Amino acid sequence: MQVKIYPEDFDPFLEIQSYQKQLSDIAGSYGATSIFIGTMRDFSDGQHVEAMTLEYYPGMTEKQLQKFIVEAQQRWQIFDALVVHRVGLIAPDQTIVLVAVWASHRGDAFDASRYIIEALKSKAPFWKKETLATNEERWITENTNGYLQKKD
Amino acid sequence: MAITVRYFASLKESLEKSEDEISGSEDAPLSAKKVWQIANPEKQLPENILVAINMDYATLDDLVQDGDEVAFFPPVTGG
Numbered sequence: 001m002q003v004k005i006y007p008e009d010f011d012p013f014l015e016i017q018s019y020q021k022q023l024s025d026i027a028g029s030y031g032a033t034s035i036f037i038g039t040m041r042d043f044s045d046g047q048h049v050e051a052m053t054l055e056y057y058p059g060m061t062e063k064q065l066q067k068f069i070v071e072a073q074q075r076w077q078i079f080d081a082l083v084v085h086r087v088g089l090i091a092p093d094q095t096i097v098l099v100a101v102w103a104s105h106r107g108d109a110f111d112a113s114r115y116i117i118e119a120l121k122s123k124a125p126f127w128k129k130e131t132l133a134t135n136e137e138r139w140i141t142e143n144t145n146g147y148l149q150k151k152d
Numbered sequence: 153m154a155i156t157v158r159y160f161a162s163l164k165e166s167l168e169k170s171e172d173e174i175s176g177s178e179d180a181p182l183s184a185k186k187v188w189q190i191a192n193p194e195k196q197l198p199e200n201i202l203v204a205i206n207m208d209y210a211t212l213d214d215l216v217q218d219g220d221e222v223a224f225f226p227p228v229t230g231g
Contacts, residue, residue, distance in 0.1 A: 126230025127161035
């Protein structure tokens with residue numbers, strides 16, 4: 001398993017490729033790789049967002065992310081997982097988060113990756129502050145539950 | 153006794169500080185709530201604030217030992 005916190009822009013596809021190359025001991029065993037990539041939008045609550053600053057709690061954030069992966073490993077048959085998360089000043093269209101899970105079968109890969117991203121969204125200590133076009137700054141106060149269907 | 157207290161995000165901004173060190177005559181263990189009161193005698197703990205002790209989630213009633221790190225922060229919004 002690997003957890004990475006990046007202060008600068010990263011390419012999620014290169015991260016997946018590079019990590020998967022290290023999985024040579026399980027090559028031929030995994031038949032399913034589930035990937036979630038979260039990207040910064042340029043709108044939020046009906047307003048244009050120029051940039052975002054992501055704060056985290058060094059040490060606790062990594063500890064919690066590792067815990068989510070271990071919990072996923074206990075619940076589903078997965079071989080490995082990679083979580084990469086951006087911090088610092090972020091521009092629209094840049095990647096915020098990557099979750100990748102390798103398993104024998106798609107059910108475990110999908111479910112475990114879903115579990116990890118939802119746990120991250122609700123429990124990993126990260127905080128977003130948006131900078132609007134007016135230069136006004138506002139903290140995002142809560143994440144929505146990804147398991148609930150959006151009505152709009 | 154020495155306890156490190158850390159604050160993050162909007163709470164850090166409203167308190168205008170990121171950290172406190174509690175030391176002195178108070179006897180450990182103390183509840184996390186007591187740690188807040190010692191560090192912020194003039195301020196009530198805002199609603200919805202989360203607590204961590206040594207980088208694990210905790211409650212306000214959980215006990216903090218000498219040398220521990222306690223953190224207070226708003227609901228998380230990553231991902």
